[in-house]
Amino acid sequence: MFVFAIAVLPPFGEIVDVSFSAHMLQHMLLTMVSAPLLAYAWPLMYRGSEPSRFMLALNKLTRPAAALITSAVGIWVWHIPQLYDIALENEFLHTLEHVVFLFAFIVFWRPLMNNRAVGGYLKSNEGRVLYLTIGMFTTGLLAAYITFAKHLIYMHYAPLEVGVRSPLVDQQLGGAYMLVIGTIAMVAAILLTLRDDP
Amino acid sequence: MSDHSIDGPAYGSENRPILRIALVYMLTGFVIFLIMGILGLIMRLDHAGWWVISPNWFYRIMTLHGAGMVASLLMAALGGIIAILNRTVKLSARWLWSAYVVYSLSVPFLLYAVLIGGFSGGWTALDPLPYHGMTWSKSAGVMMYVTFLAVGVGFLIYCVHIFDAVRRKAGGVRRALAWEVIFSRKSNPQPYEPEVAELAAIATAIIGIVTVIGGVLVLAPLFAEAAGLVDHVNPLYSKNFIMLFGHSIANVTIYIAVALVYGLLPVYTKRGGHTTKFVALAWNFTIILVLTPPPHHLYQDFAQPLGLAIIGQVASWSIAPSVLLLTILGNLSYIYRSGMRWAVPSVMIALGFWGWVFGGIGGTIDSAIPANQLLHNTLWVPAHFHAYYLLGVTTFVWGYLFYLISDLSGVREKASTKIAAWLYGIAGAGFLLVFFFSGADSIPRRYAVHLPEWNLYAAIAVPFVLLTIFSLLWIIADMIRGLRGAWRNTGATK
Amino acid sequence: MTQKDILILFLVLSAIWTAIWFKVILSIPNIQPEEEVTANANTLRRRLAFPMIATLVILLTAVLYWSPYPIFRERTIGKPEVTVNVNSFQWGWILDTDTLPVHKVIEFNVTSRDVNHGFAIYNSEGRLVAQTQAMPGYVNKLIFKFDEPGEYTIRCLEYCGVSHHVMLATFTVD
Numbered sequence: 001m002f003v004f005a006i007a008v009l010p011p012f013g014e015i016v017d018v019s020f021s022a023h024m025l026q027h028m029l030l031t032m033v034s035a036p037l038l039a040y041a042w043p044l045m046y047r048g049s050e051p052s053r054f055m056l057a058l059n060k061l062t063r064p065a066a067a068l069i070t071s072a073v074g075i076w077v078w079h080i081p082q083l084y085d086i087a088l089e090n091e092f093l094h095t096l097e098h099v100v101f102l103f104a105f106i107v108f109w110r111p112l113m114n115n116r117a118v119g120g121y122l123k124s125n126e127g128r129v130l131y132l133t134i135g136m137f138t139t140g141l142l143a144a145y146i147t148f149a150k151h152l153i154y155m156h157y158a159p160l161e162v163g164v165r166s167p168l169v170d171q172q173l174g175g176a177y178m179l180v181i182g183t184i185a186m187v188a189a190i191l192l193t194l195r196d197d198p
Numbered sequence: 199m200s201d202h203s204i205d206g207p208a209y210g211s212e213n214r215p216i217l218r219i220a221l222v223y224m225l226t227g228f229v230i231f232l233i234m235g236i237l238g239l240i241m242r243l244d245h246a247g248w249w250v251i252s253p254n255w256f257y258r259i260m261t262l263h264g265a266g267m268v269a270s271l272l273m274a275a276l277g278g279i280i281a282i283l284n285r286t287v288k289l290s291a292r293w294l295w296s297a298y299v300v301y302s303l304s305v306p307f308l309l310y311a312v313l314i315g316g317f318s319g320g321w322t323a324l325d326p327l328p329y330h331g332m333t334w335s336k337s338a339g340v341m342m343y344v345t346f347l348a349v350g351v352g353f354l355i356y357c358v359h360i361f362d363a364v365r366r367k368a369g370g371v372r373r374a375l376a377w378e379v380i381f382s383r384k385s386n387p388q389p390y391e392p393e394v395a396e397l398a399a400i401a402t403a404i405i406g407i408v409t410v411i412g413g414v415l416v417l418a419p420l421f422a423e424a425a426g427l428v429d430h431v432n433p434l435y436s437k438n439f440i441m442l443f444g445h446s447i448a449n450v451t452i453y454i455a456v457a458l459v460y461g462l463l464p465v466y467t468k469r470g471g472h473t474t475k476f477v478a479l480a481w482n483f484t485i486i487l488v489l490t491p492p493p494h495h496l497y498q499d500f501a502q503p504l505g506l507a508i509i510g511q512v513a514s515w516s517i518a519p520s521v522l523l524l525t526i527l528g529n530l531s532y533i534y535r536s537g538m539r540w541a542v543p544s545v546m547i548a549l550g551f552w553g554w555v556f557g558g559i560g561g562t563i564d565s566a567i568p569a570n571q572l573l574h575n576t577l578w579v580p581a582h583f584h585a586y587y588l589l590g591v592t593t594f595v596w597g598y599l600f601y602l603i604s605d606l607s608g609v610r611e612k613a614s615t616k617i618a619a620w621l622y623g624i625a626g627a628g629f630l631l632v633f634f635f636s637g638a639d640s641i642p643r644r645y646a647v648h649l650p651e652w653n654l655y656a657a658i659a660v661p662f663v664l665l666t667i668f669s670l671l672w673i674i675a676d677m678i679r680g681l682r683g684a685w686r687n688t689g690a691t692k
Numbered sequence: 693m694t695q696k697d698i699l700i701l702f703l704v705l706s707a708i709w710t711a712i713w714f715k716v717i718l719s720i721p722n723i724q725p726e727e728e729v730t731a732n733a734n735t736l737r738r739r740l741a742f743p744m745i746a747t748l749v750i751l752l753t754a755v756l757y758w759s760p761y762p763i764f765r766e767r768t769i770g771k772p773e774v775t776v777n778v779n780s781f782q783w784g785w786i787l788d789t790d791t792l793p794v795h796k797v798i799e800f801n802v803t804s805r806d807v808n809h810g811f812a813i814y815n816s817e818g819r820l821v822a823q824t825q826a827m828p829g830y831v832n833k834l835i836f837k838f839d840e841p842g843e844y845t846i847r848c849l850e851y852c853g854v855s856h857h858v859m860l861a862t863f864t865v866d
Contacts, residue, residue: 124690125215125295126222132299136306144310147337172337179310183303190299194292253854320851326828327807332782333854433808433827469726476737498810499825500761500832511755519744523737531733534716535724552713559705563698566751568758572695572820575810575849638699640820642812642849645857651818 020157020167024174025181030098031075032185035105064131067107072138074104079142085156108135112193125194132190139182147175207605208462208598210284217284217606218689219294223277224599226302230270231592232670237263239663245648245656254333256646257318264321265308268448269349271591273301275454276356278598279402282395282461283360287367293359301352304345311341320644322444325420325436340424343417350413350443357406364400368392374400376478391473398457401481405450405488413443434501441495449488452554452586455594456525459547462598463529466544467536470529480524487517497570507567514565518558526555542611542673545619546597553589553626557582560634575644578637581630588666589626600677607683611676618672625665632659693758695819760824762799765835772799772835780809780826782853785846785861792865794841800834802826809859810849816842823849838865 078084078097087093112128149171152158157167165173209217237259243249244256251259280294311317315338319328323346328339368374368390376397378389416439419431464471493510496502529551538544560582564573573579604611636655641648648656757764766772773796779786781804792798802811804826811834812823824834838844841864848859
């Protein structure tokens with residue numbers, strides 16, 4: 001089952017160069033679907049052996065506060081227009097961007113998991129709720145800003161027409177995907193991890 | 199007759215995790231309420247001509263203030279119910295947390311819609327305005343309706359769980375609604391008597407469920423319109439159902455709040471606490487009397503079928519004898535010549551009853567169609583519902599929160615804080631009187647800019663608002679001393 | 693009936709209620725057994741219930757008769773002699789005349805081109821004298837008779853966006 005979780009990595013498509021909204025869809029799959037699954041499988045790395053010092057240091061990052069900051073910084077930085085546009089031109093940077101997203105969100109989802117091996121810092125219901133509430137804002141704010149932006153932020157898409165949509169509308173749609181899918185994922189996470197006996 | 203409610207604390211102390219949830223509901227509501235109060239002050243400062251802000255920002259603040267106040271006070275009241283119900287009913291942490299989470303989704307969406315999207319369509323978001331805002335995009339309007347959805351679904355989860363939990367405990371809906379008490383027969387000398395809190399909880403849960411259905415019936419077509427599936431929604435239809443949803447959510451709050459009083463007042467008066475026939479009747483009537491008046495919001499929409507206007511008129515007026523003779527008279531009889539112990543919570547309760555009837559007089563007058571012709575959408579309307587909220591709902595709910603924190607922590611209130619509670623009442627009364635006078639002077643509601651001849655009213659109101667804030671801060675200073683202890687004594691035992 | 697009458701009624705009833713409330717508050721130290729208080733309260737209930745409900749039922753017919761709906765106003769004010777068409781939009785008013793006759797029964801046909809607005813007529817002293825909602829897709833008929841000549845102002849009374857508060861128009865009655 002754990003192996004299955006690792007195997008679910010989304011195909012890196014080519015449509016992303018043309019459509020911001022499709023690109024966002026891909027990012028959401030990365031951060032809201034495969035990342036949590038990978039986070040669930042994290043302890044696999046400890047199967048049998050003692051965790052290395054590197055692993056232990058990495059683990060510090062999954063303390064709730066650190067996780068929130070890491071994930072927030074991870075996504076905000078890459079959505080800065082200049083960086084975002086350059087990443088679309090440069091394959092290496094683009095891969096780096098996706099690795100950062102994946103890592104940032106494995107770290108983000110980790111504290112919610114219940115594996116005893118490492119972490120599982122959020123034991124109480126209220127702790128989980130608070131964590132995800134803050135998480136929703138750190139990600140949602142970015143999404144909302146993009147959804148309501150009155151002009152094109154990511155100039156890379158400026159000359160391109162996506163089907164019947166103008167780039168601006170497509171950008172707003174992308175923001176909406178971020179907001180909606182992100183919210184659904186986070187809410188589902190809370191509802192699924194709530195316990196009657198904490 | 200069960201009277202253990204007089205002996206023990208006015209909350210269920212056994213199930214600590216549930217109590218923690220109750221605290222979270224109430225504290226979340228309280229914090230949002232305080233922030234919304236500051237927004238209210240800003241609006242009155244603008245009206246006084248002392249700090250005139252741009253109309254765009256005024257209307258955004260107005261939207262936040264309305265939505266935030268209604269939603270936060272309802273949540274706080276629901277939290278109080280959880281604490282009291284915890285005494286006698288088994289509740290589920292999962293369900294209550296789920297309700298909290300979904301309901302609270304309204305916060306980010308409201309903030310995004312208003313602060314980033316520029317939505318300023320008012321908390322009532324009356325169709326077609328949200329989709330034709332001129333200063334905000336259609337998606338901001340959609341996001342506002344998503345906010346409604348979050349509150350609706352969250353509230354629904356809560357109501358469904360409470361309905362089920364109380365029904366199960368009573369062994370059937372009829373018993374839970376105290377029908378055996380109302381229709382008591384000689385053949386049944388021991389009618390099942392639910393606790394007042396249980397009866398109130400299930401009655402208001404039924405109201406909540408119907409309310410949310412009303413909300414869904416208008417939100418679905420509105421979302422369909424946004425998606426381009428329909429051209430537009432009939433404005434008469436949408437107004438009726440938005441009012442059914444919004445009015446009922448706001449109105450039911452005072453009934454949920456008074457349920458807290460039935461549980462709390464016995465602590466100070468050593469009276470009451472049982473479900474008499476009158477109490478049972480009152481709560482059953484409440485179900486009808488909250489759900490049938492909404493047409494009174496459409497008196498001046500002459501296109502409305504006359505029958506609906508009449509229903510609204512009859513229902514709105516029926517509230518007066520019902521509430522006065524059952525709830526108010528009943529609770530006053532618990533206080534009258536009772537030797538009631540004065541403390542912050544009991545002062546707040548006493549103030550709350552004053553404010554409820556005061557607002558009710560204003561409302562009963564306004565709900566007379568010919569009077570409404572002159573008062574509709576003037577400041578008389580906010581006057582009446584601010585009375586219900588400021589010196590009704592808030593006093594009942596914060597009085598209960600004060601008691602809860604104090605009792606849970608064992609930190610007793612300082613004797614002088616009672617003064618702050620009385621000051622709150624005076625401040626509230628003055629503030630409300632200004633509103634009523636303003637409405638009688640035909641000053642419109644929801645105006646970002648007031649004419650110079652209107653400034654004086656708001657100028658008089660501002661000191662009263664400041665006094666309200668001052669007294670609240672005083673009360674908070676006392677209340678906060680017990681917060682840590684209360685938090686420690688709830689939640690999972692570590 | 694004017695706003696002044698309403699205000700006086702409100703203040704009188706509020707004063708009576710406040711006096712009752714004070715009476716209850718001040719009675720607290722003078723303890724009486726609960727059963728006696730409850731018995732008195734129940735007697736009071738039985739005595740007041742019928743008069744209260746009867747009053748409201750009687751007032752109900754009066755209330756309907758004096759309502760602003762066309763079928764009633766045609767009786768209380770009279771059949772319309774002059775018709776004025778009023779259209780509204782974000783953010784202004786269009787009337788097909790800006791001078792109206794005094795002492796004649798006027799029928800305003802009010803509608804909206806976009807969102808809900810509120811058609812409210814204010815006299816020159818700033819007092820609201822009549823209103824109806826302006827709804828898109830519907831025409832609301834407001835029947836009214838002006839007894840005083842002068843300048844009247846139309847204010848929008850249903851929140852309709854950022855310029856709601858300056859959505860004004862004026863007309864003269866002579």
